[in-house]
Amino acid sequence: MRPAVVYYSYTGKTKSVAIELASQLGADLIEASCPAYDGLFGKLRQAWDVISRGHPPIRLEPMLDARDLIVVGAPVWGAKAAPPVLSMLLRIRGKSGRIALFVTCDGSVPTSPPEPALDEMERATGCRVLTKQVFRKKELKSEDRGELILEFADDLKFRMSVVTPIRPQPVAVGRSSVERANLATPRPSGTQ
Ligand SMILES: Cc1cc2nc3c(=O)[nH]c(=O)nc-3n(C[C@H](O)[C@H](O)[C@H](O)COP(=O)(O)O)c2cc1C
Secondary structure, three states, X not given: OOOEEEEEOOOOHHHHHHHHXXXXXXXXXXXXXXXXXXXXXXXXXXXXXXXHOXXXXXXXXXXXXXXXXXXXXXXXXXXXXXXXXXXXXXXXXXXXXXXXXXXXXXXXXXXXXXXXXXXXXXXXXXXXXXXXXXXXXXXXXXXXHHHHHHHHHHHHHHHHHHOOOOOOXXXXXXXXXXXXXXXXXXXXXXXX
């Protein structure tokens, strides 16, 4: 199964990193779009989602199937993950035992660092991620840009070669884990 680089990008910076990374990894490129953020009302919805940590509806093109590795990219908004990526990560759950994350950000405001965004994204995956990477505006504009993306790709390839994938866990729907455990455990006769 080819790896996939799945990203959300509002102004194109994350997209440009995702394109280069996918090419380095020989991965499929999958874009998440968020039509709910189009137009004037879209801007209001965007601001509301940033404050309320909303999960707006997204479109994934093309659809994502199971992969050996999924790399998720997103911009940082208000020192958190851009909300469409939270919706995206819910869709990704169970699709791969190996997930890596990257964010792009301005990175110049000490009170709005990118690390909490990566932590929030990791929590939303529901598993421990392979690695997390930040690309700051300054780095992306520098002549080292290509080298930085290549280093990230090489690091991912190395980790892929040494880390056994955890079997993807389907997201539980319907019965709770306690209910399922109770159903799976035969009870001695005479007990309820
Ligand atoms: C609504 C909004 C909030 C942002 N908040 C932050 C922030 O807290 N910290 C930061 O370093 N950059 C912040 N940025 C800058 C973006 O993270 C940065 O420009 C990113 O690379 C944009 O990615 P994109 O072009 O893929 O949308 C913010 C940008 C927007 C539009």
